[in-house]
Amino acid sequence: MTETTGAIKKATTHVIQKEGLLFEGSRPGRIGYSLPSLDVPARSESDLVPTDLLRSDGLEGMPELSEVDVIRHFTRLSTWNYGVDTGMYPLGSCTMKYNPRINEKVARLEGFAGLHPLAPDSLAQGALEVIRHLEECLAAITGLAAVTLQPCAGAQGELTGIMMIRSALKDRGNARKKVLIPDSAHGTNPASAVISGYSVETVPSNPEGGTDMEALNRMMDDDVAALMLTNPNTLGKFERNIQAICQLVHDRGGFVYMDGANMNALAGIVKPASTGIDVMHMNLHKTFSTPHGGGGPGSGPVAVTRELEPYLPFPRVVRAGDETLRLDFNRPKSIGRIRAYHGNFGVLVRALAFILTHGDEGLKEMTQAAVLNANYIAHHLKDTYEIAYPGRVMHEVIFSDKLQAKYGVRNADIAKRLIDYGFYPPTMSFPLIVPGAIMVEPTETEGREELDLFIDAMKSIDREAAEEPELLKQAPVSTKVGRLDEVTAARKPVLRWRPNDR
Amino acid sequence: MRYIPNSPGERLAMLREIGCAGIDELFSEIPASLKLQGAIGIGPAVSEPELAEFFRALSARNGSDYQSFLGAGAYSHFIPVIIDSLISRSEFLTAYTPYQPELSQGTLQYIFEFQTMVCQLTGMEVANASLYDGSTALAEAVLMADRVARRTKYVIADTVHPQYREVVTSYSRNLGVTVDYVYAGESGRIDPAAIEIDKDTAALVIQSPNFFGCVEDVAALADVAHQSGALLIVAISEPLSLGILKPPGQCGADIVVGEGQSFGIPMGFGGPYLGLFATLEKYVRQMPGRLVGEAYDHHGNRGFVLTLSTREQHIRREKATSNICTNQGLFALMATIYLATMGRAGIQEVAQQNLQKAHYAASKIAALPGYDLKFTAPYFNEFVVKTPRPAAEIVESLMTGKMIAGLPLVDYYSDLGDCLLICVTETASKQAIDALAAALGGLS
Numbered sequence: 001m002t003e004t005t006g007a008i009k010k011a012t013t014h015v016i017q018k019e020g021l022l023f024e025g026s027r028p029g030r031i032g033y034s035l036p037s038l039d040v041p042a043r044s045e046s047d048l049v050p051t052d053l054l055r056s057d058g059l060e061g062m063p064e065l066s067e068v069d070v071i072r073h074f075t076r077l078s079t080w081n082y083g084v085d086t087g088m089y090p091l092g093s094c095t096m097k098y099n100p101r102i103n104e105k106v107a108r109l110e111g112f113a114g115l116h117p118l119a120p121d122s123l124a125q126g127a128l129e130v131i132r133h134l135e136e137c138l139a140a141i142t143g144l145a146a147v148t149l150q151p152c153a154g155a156q157g158e159l160t161g162i163m164m165i166r167s168a169l170k171d172r173g174n175a176r177k178k179v180l181i182p183d184s185a186h187g188t189n190p191a192s193a194v195i196s197g198y199s200v201e202t203v204p205s206n207p208e209g210g211t212d213m214e215a216l217n218r219m220m221d222d223d224v225a226a227l228m229l230t231n232p233n234t235l236g237k238f239e240r241n242i243q244a245i246c247q248l249v250h251d252r253g254g255f256v257y258m259d260g261a262n263m264n265a266l267a268g269i270v271k272p273a274s275t276g277i278d279v280m281h282m283n284l285h286k287t288f289s290t291p292h293g294g295g296g297p298g299s300g301p302v303a304v305t306r307e308l309e310p311y312l313p314f315p316r317v318v319r320a321g322d323e324t325l326r327l328d329f330n331r332p333k334s335i336g337r338i339r340a341y342h343g344n345f346g347v348l349v350r351a352l353a354f355i356l357t358h359g360d361e362g363l364k365e366m367t368q369a370a371v372l373n374a375n376y377i378a379h380h381l382k383d384t385y386e387i388a389y390p391g392r393v394m395h396e397v398i399f400s401d402k403l404q405a406k407y408g409v410r411n412a413d414i415a416k417r418l419i420d421y422g423f424y425p426p427t428m429s430f431p432l433i434v435p436g437a438i439m440v441e442p443t444e445t446e447g448r449e450e451l452d453l454f455i456d457a458m459k460s461i462d463r464e465a466a467e468e469p470e471l472l473k474q475a476p477v478s479t480k481v482g483r484l485d486e487v488t489a490a491r492k493p494v495l496r497w498r499p500n501d502r
Numbered sequence: 503m504r505y506i507p508n509s510p511g512e513r514l515a516m517l518r519e520i521g522c523a524g525i526d527e528l529f530s531e532i533p534a535s536l537k538l539q540g541a542i543g544i545g546p547a548v549s550e551p552e553l554a555e556f557f558r559a560l561s562a563r564n565g566s567d568y569q570s571f572l573g574a575g576a577y578s579h580f581i582p583v584i585i586d587s588l589i590s591r592s593e594f595l596t597a598y599t600p601y602q603p604e605l606s607q608g609t610l611q612y613i614f615e616f617q618t619m620v621c622q623l624t625g626m627e628v629a630n631a632s633l634y635d636g637s638t639a640l641a642e643a644v645l646m647a648d649r650v651a652r653r654t655k656y657v658i659a660d661t662v663h664p665q666y667r668e669v670v671t672s673y674s675r676n677l678g679v680t681v682d683y684v685y686a687g688e689s690g691r692i693d694p695a696a697i698e699i700d701k702d703t704a705a706l707v708i709q710s711p712n713f714f715g716c717v718e719d720v721a722a723l724a725d726v727a728h729q730s731g732a733l734l735i736v737a738i739s740e741p742l743s744l745g746i747l748k749p750p751g752q753c754g755a756d757i758v759v760g761e762g763q764s765f766g767i768p769m770g771f772g773g774p775y776l777g778l779f780a781t782l783e784k785y786v787r788q789m790p791g792r793l794v795g796e797a798y799d800h801h802g803n804r805g806f807v808l809t810l811s812t813r814e815q816h817i818r819r820e821k822a823t824s825n826i827c828t829n830q831g832l833f834a835l836m837a838t839i840y841l842a843t844m845g846r847a848g849i850q851e852v853a854q855q856n857l858q859k860a861h862y863a864a865s866k867i868a869a870l871p872g873y874d875l876k877f878t879a880p881y882f883n884e885f886v887v888k889t890p891r892p893a894a895e896i897v898e899s900l901m902t903g904k905m906i907a908g909l910p911l912v913d914y915y916s917d918l919g920d921c922l923l924i925c926v927t928e929t930a931s932k933q934a935i936d937a938l939a940a941a942l943g944g945l946s
Contacts, residue, residue: 022615022842033582033848038855039932040862045746045854048861049880053717055748061622062846067584070842074588074612074835081608083596091598098505099596102550108586111561116572117772118909120901123565127771130560140543152634152773153828155815166676187815191825195645197676200820238531269529270536285828289505292598293589294609295631295792295831297774313672336672340575340637340665341772353557359547362503368525369506372513375528379520392528415602425602430816447507448516479604481805486603489797489809493786495628496618 007460010087010453011422013478019076023497026063032070061499080480081294082424088450092396092427092439093186093234095264095286100357103289103350112349117341121326128325131342132317134301134352141355141363142260142280143271144303148312150343154261157281157300158192158228163335164279164304164311165226165255166196171333176225176254182211184234184431189259198225205433209235209389211245220252230259231275232266234431234439236374236393239275246276255279255308263287264443265371265395268364279304288351299347313338369444370395373451377440380455384462388434395443401436409465409472411436416483417464419476421457503547564771569934570906573884573925574713575636575663575739576772577764579852580929582843585766585836594835599828603797603807609831610806613794616838623744623841623849624758625751626780630791632830633777636739636761637666641673642779642790642824643735643757644707649788649823651733653704654679657697661686661712663739664914670707679704690716690877690886694726705733705757710750711743713914714923715860715884716877724754733757740764741778743882745853757781766840767833776833787813790824855928856883859935863926866939873942876921884925886911886918891945893922900941907938 019025045054065073082089089096107113111126121128135147151157162179169175179193182203190200201219206212211229220227227249232238239245246256258272258280264287266272272280284290285298292298304312310333318328358366371394378387378397385399401411415425415438427439442451464471476482508516513525522528529537548556570578589595593608600606600613613631620629633639644656656674658667660683671681687693692708699706706727710718720736727734736750738760750758762776763769779791786793787810795809815822844852860883868875872890889896893910900907908924915921926935 019611021611021618022838023618030845031847032843032845033851035580035848035851035855035928036931038858040859040935042858043861045857048857049717049746049882053719053748053880055744055746057752059622059745059846059849062619062849063842064845064847065842067843070839071584071588073842074594074839075591077608077611078588078591078593079608080606080611081593081597082605083593084598085592085596089596089598091601094598096596096598100505102553104590104595106554106557106561109557109561111564111566113768113770114566115564115771116566116570116578116769116906117576118572118574119565119568119570119771119906120897123568123901123906124771126560126563129563137544152638152830153826155825155827156634156638159825163672163676186827187817187819187822188825188827190820191815191818191822194820195673195677195825197678240531240533243533243536268542269538270532271538271542274536274538283828291595291832292828293832294594294597294606294835295599295613296828297634297830297833298828336675337665337668338638338672339669339773340635340663341775344634344773345771346768346774349557353553355544356548356556357550357553358503360541360544362547363542363544365503365506368528369508369513371528372516372525375520375522376516392531394531416604419602419605424605427601444506448512450507476604480607481604481803482799482801484603484797484799484805484807486797486807486809489795489807490811493793493809494796495786495793495809496614496621 008421009456011420011478016079016480017076019073021497022063022073025069025073026065028064030064030066030069032065032067087422088442088446088454089424090426090440090442092441093261095441095443097289097443098445099289099291100354103353106353107346107349125325128317130349130352132325134348137355138282138301138303141267142303143273145306146309146312147301147303149301149348150313150339151300151302152339152344153296153298154281154283154300155188155192156338157302158188159195160302160313160338161257161279161281162193162196162226164308167311167335168308169225177223178225180219180224180227182229183433185228185230186234186259186261189228209237210239210241213241216245216248220248220254222253224254226255226257228257228259230262232262232394235389235398236396237389238394242275261286262395265367267367269367279308284347284351289354290347290350297344297347299344311335366444373442373444373446376451377442377455381458384459396439396441398434399438400434401438404462404465407465407469409469411438413472414438414461417461417472417475418457420478423454423457568904568906571908571924571926571938572906574909574923575761576769577740578769578927578929579764581766581768582840584843585839588839589832589835595832600808603805607805610794612835612838614806616834617794619841620778620780623741623749624780625749626758627783628786629780630789630793632834633779633791633826634830635773635775635777636737636759637669639759639777639779640666640737641670643759644670644674646757646788646790647705647733647735648679650785651704653702655703656681656705656707657684657699657703658707659684659692659709661692661714662707662709662737663713666737690714690879691718692723694719694722697726699726699730699732701730703730703732705735707735709737709739711740711882711884714877714886715881716879717747717881720750720753720755740882742853742856745849746857747882762837765837767836774830774833776830776837788823789813791826791829852928859928859930860885860926863935867942870939870943883927884923887922887924889920889922892919896922896945899945903941905938905941
């Protein structure tokens with residue numbers, strides 16, 4: 001293995017445990033739970049519920065495990081994962097930054113964790129204050145007038161924003177038919193537009209990576225409800241024409257939606273409202289450090305101008321005459337409710353803790369350090385990997401596999417070999433307009449040592465591509481499993497365990 | 503700033519190394535007129551001890567210590583302590599979507615286990631890796647039925663959770679869908695004979711146990727739907743009921759959605775929660791959300807991967823089955839650990855305790871002068887009580903004794919001003935139940 005040559009500096013081979021499925025470790029009669037005894041007189045089940053409504057399979061197939069079995073099982077599974085606590089996790093557009101533990105602690109306070117969502121307002125003053133305070137902070141950060149914290153993720157925020165635009169346009173007399181979306185946009189953008197009842201047209205990017213203004217001018221007509229764009233965009237570039245773009249769209253009666261996934265490049269430097277946008281979402285699990293948790297939960301707050309405020313989802317937190325906070329459901333122009341209760345409240349607590357920890361200066365420092373780290377990587381790798389859109393980058397840099405392709409090596413091979421070097425690979429093959437894309441976002445919470453190790457690893461992999469491409473093709477060799485046959489997995493999907501699988 | 507490893511001095515050195523005189527150079531592409539001149543307006547940084555105290559004070563202003571008999575889609579259950587220990591492991595907490603399966607087998611395997619147990623509990627054939635919560639899962643089911651049935655009418659029971667119905671309305675209003683309601687009969691359940699379904703109906707949507715706590719006759723309702731070629735969608739907001747009740751998958755449901763909060767997730771003022779989504783194999787390609795499947799490497803080692811991704815937004819974009827990307831991964835892990843820890847015996851025992859305690863409470867309360875059970879249908883751990891005075895007043899009075907007696911239904915059903923929805927789970931001691939009955943009795 002190459003690790004003996006010293007090229008791989010960050011990773012070792014370390015013995016990890018095998019572990020089957022819960023059901024494979026299940027043994028009849030094992031128990032892992034503890035409940036107080038029933039303290040009311042027990043009646044016969046069939047006296048309480050008719051037999052034909054009762055379950056008769058005794059939960060066959062559900063596991064029987066001791067507490068120790070459960071601890072061992074999940075502990076072992078965890079050792080097969082890589083988290084941002086393990087090392088740099090440079091997934092472009094995901095902003096994998098440190099998840100502060102003080103945030104975890106405050107989110108677990110019993111007054112938050114144990115509170116029922118339908119508790120009377122008088123018993124939820126602390127929770128309502130968290131909502132009010134976070135809305136205020138996000139309004140300050142964005143420069144916009146009002147914020148909803150109900151959406152559970154960025155995609156749901158996008159849906160909320162486009163639905164609000166639709167309602168506002170209907171009030172003006174015509175909901176219109178189309179949404180314009182750049183070719184570099186995240187897939188959730190068009191998917192969200194369609195659920196709102198719009199069709200999608202794609203706006204091309206220009207050679208510098210910005211929106212093609214001439215194309216936009218041609219495409220922006222009376223049938224277009226909105227332009228959705230990401231700023232800085234997924235190519236890592238600040239949209240320099242943003243004010244002209246907003247002007248153009250507004251002049252023709254449309255709205256501008258900003259996908260705020262890349263706020264880690266802007267917070268404290270630019271308030272998006274000043275660019276002219278009407279509505280945007282943010283991702284609390286990106287810019288604001290809430291844990292990604294293996295695929296969520298997230299939160300996608302939406303901020304809007306004064307004009308769009310009436311359309312926000314209900315309920316809103318408002319101050320009553322006696323200065324207490326209460327939920328206001330009297331919102332006649334609201335798009336309605338987009339989720340039961342109040343959104344991902346536990347995520348909101350964590351984000352508020354993060355924002356207050358940083359304060360004004362800290363947020364600005366965060367953004368500056370994130371952009372510096374990305375430019376540091378871009379500078380040191382620009383002669384090794386092609387940078388799709390040269391020049392200064394913002395918080396992420398897009399490389400491609402173009403220079404390595406001549407060795408028969410693709411971005412996926414580079415990604416898999418990076419795993420052997422002890423890194424989680426960057427985002428691959430996104431945005432779609434960059435063939436062989438490798439999108440690197442270090443965030444501000446990486447130190448120089450880790451960045452240097454990443455740069456070294458990428459340079460070493462480039463050398464391996466030229467001299468020993470087989471090392472890339474066979475990678476990863478250091479993980480629990482090698483490359484998995486995803487084609488067969490999709491052709492004959494096995495999506496659950498069954499008892500006769502034993 | 504302690505989360506930024508490079509000190510200011512190190513950052514300056516890095517800037518010089520890449521040929522910049524100062525940090526502002528890296529933002530030179532941004533027009534000067536757009537740059538923020540002053541502070542954001544949040545205030546100064548707060549130290550860790552001060553932050554902890556700030557949130558402690560906020561937390562103390564919530565009445566989570568009241569004895570609560572609230573249910574209505576969020577349930578108080580005992581949460582095994584090992585759940586928090588295990589999900590706090592960094593490799594679970596701080597990982598992301600398992601795009602690189604070789605480095606994410608922990609996440610992928612637990613999702614596979616989660617999908618399996620959702621199928622086992624609901625009696626369905628395939629389940630996804632989670633949606634946001636029960637309400638949005640129901641909305642996604644309605645959108646899916648639209649795709650599967652290619653029809654645009656829905657019949658929805660008014661005993662489906664009112665907030666779930668509001669979310670369905672928001673999601674479907676721009677898609678040319680029409681909704682008719684069917685109303686519960688005096689029993690508290692939907693009468694199959696009262697349903698009007700025709701060849702334009704995509705689906706009948708019900709909840710069981712319903713918002714009133716009543717168990718619906720799911721099999722009969724499935725027959726009504728299927729007779730006209732419509733799908734049956736069943737929502738479950740209290741899935742612990744599946745420890746005792748016959749699952750919808752064994753009664754003919756086509757899509758089952760649910761709220762997984764009862765599986766080891768704190769009530770947390772409403773979120774994060776856990777959307778459950780399960781259906782029949784024949785509909786798998788129309789399912790929203792992520793799916794994890796078994797796969798093998800070239801050595802024959804079994805592993806797990808995200809699969810059937812061509813349904814999803816990152817591939818299919820505007821033609822995707824849903825716009826969902828980030829879902830509720832860590833909370834699916836919490837539920838998986840809960841179900842593994844409680845296990846076959848524990849799920850049944852805890853469900854049994856819910857059933858027994860709720861029926862004990864209902865009997866005691868119904869015996870009080872002026873109080874009665876509103877409905878006659880079977881129930882699991884929630885029931886509606888007719889009160890001698892407006893239910894909202896009763897709840898208000900009992901709060902002085904640090905008790906939340908239940909949910910007055912008048913805000914959701916204007917003709918039910920004298921109705922109180924009471925939930926009794928395994929966390930309510932006999933003492934607490936007796937105290938509730940005594941307090942209610944003292945008011946009539």
